[in-house]
Amino acid sequence: MRKRTWMSILASALVLCGGAGAAYAIHSEVPSQLTGKPLLAIAEQGKAKSLKDIIFETQKFVVMIETDSGAQGSGFLYNREGDLITNAHVVEGTRKVTIKTADARELDGEVIGISTETDIAVVRVPALAGIEPLQVVRGEKAEVGDEVLAVGSPLGFQNTVTTGIISGLGRSFEIEPYLYSDLYQISAPIAPGNSGGPLVNQKTGEVIGINSAGYEQGSIGFSIPIDNVIELAEGWSREPMEELPKLEIPDEAASLEEEAAVDEFAGYLVTHFYDSLNNADYVYAYSLLGGNWKEGTSYEKFREGYLGTRNVVIDDMHVNDSRDDKTTVIAVISVDERVDGEYVLSKYQVTYEVGYENDQLKLISGKGKAIK
Structure with a gap:
């Protein structure tokens, strides 16, 4: 990468x-x-x-x-x-x-x-x-x-x-x-x-x-x-x-998206996903999921899974080189989770597959495991 x-x-x-x-x-x-x-x-x-x-x-x-x-x-x-x-x-x-x-x-x-x-x-x-x-x-x-x-x-x-x-x-x-x-x-x-x-x-x-x-x-x-x-x-x-300076704007500056590989902004999508969760914007976060993920997880279940979490921080993130218009993002996150009515700090390693669906970049799948 x-x-x-x-x-x-x-x-x-x-x-x-x-x-x-x-x-x-x-x-x-x-x-x-x-x-x-x-x-x-x-x-x-x-x-x-x-x-x-x-x-x-x-x-x-x-x-x-x-x-x-x-x-x-x-x-x-x-x-x-x-x-x-x-x-x-x-x-x-x-x-x-x-x-x-x-x-x-x-x-x-x-x-x-x-x-x-x-x-x-x-x-x-x-x-x-x-x-x-x-x-x-x-x-x-x-x-x-x-x-x-x-x-x-x-x-x-x-x-x-x-x-x-x-x-x-x-x-x-x-x-x-x-x-x-x-x-x-x-x-x-x-x-x-x-x-x-x-x-x-x-x-x-x-x-x-x-x-x-x-x-x-x-x-x-x-x-x-x-x-x-x-x-x-x-x-x-x-x-x-009195005299205006001349600006040199490259012709391709208007939109470089078509030239960009998936791995070039997959990390941003994961970051934006967690920003949305931190803002309690569960509807928007859910919209970033791919179709197959949504079929297996209803919005209600998705939202319920994050109601007890807050202050998600990405400690480390690595984006693999893309293959077949898909790439893998592996991140370590810290998050406050509500346990027995109190918030405790937990760490997880999460892995996401990122790719295009109908010309939209999506989180195709995701999984996580606790770090002790």
Whole structure:
């Protein structure tokens, strides 16, 4: 097997979620507000909003971005200067873009800042200047289980909203030329066209991330925490770039999945399986099983088998070279198990066969034995 970390392996199965082959934070319950930042909206204190209100208010400030080359993605208004935050891969190679708003207007936009290392850019739309932007928070980190909304224009369907949770923290991988680090992994489905759209806290309506990439094998997306890039965006808003750098994005960067062998991301599937169990998302974990495994194990039996476990940690994992489009993953895990009403730490060696079923990577079979 090629020596790679599972995070690097993941990049080979990712698609960048801007249109035409382009690239995809949360705070605690009492976030720090953006004080002393006149360009940013300040969240209203103590005002409860319904989910419908949050969706309606968010959609008004999320736009579709189109380039002359046919690339398409999303962006959101983040300050009163008419500036939009989006992904760099959405607007790479161009200065002028077309903005389509939620009220069906077409406006002119200009890229005033773009990074060659971090997948972020800022687009200025003079016609949007003076409008109250979306509320943005920083200085706070997400927690697994936080409920989120992903808003954007997947596949050209403008102002699409999907819901999910933060399902992982601190994810990192590379899709040339960008290094994605310290990402939020989300369960909200995203697709090409979502890139650059906001990740929003379901309870407060505040922007906590920028949706940037998605994994084709399931409902797994990745979002750049807004806290990690807001200062960079503000710098471009204060001093727009006079000349934009040229980005060199490989043609194959849009989707490398077809070239990837099973063993290149089988380890990630096992890791994601245990992440789902740790989040008590038994329905999703069960969906990762192959057909024969499901035939022999009902969902009720599967769920019951894991109700008494928590805090699964993978101590070691080895992925064998693939044969006949299947591979074997052997891992050592530590887990807290409930015994006689109390949790005790146990260790197991687990073995999974991973392969494709109907073009979806699945856990074909699995077994485990206790380690004394």
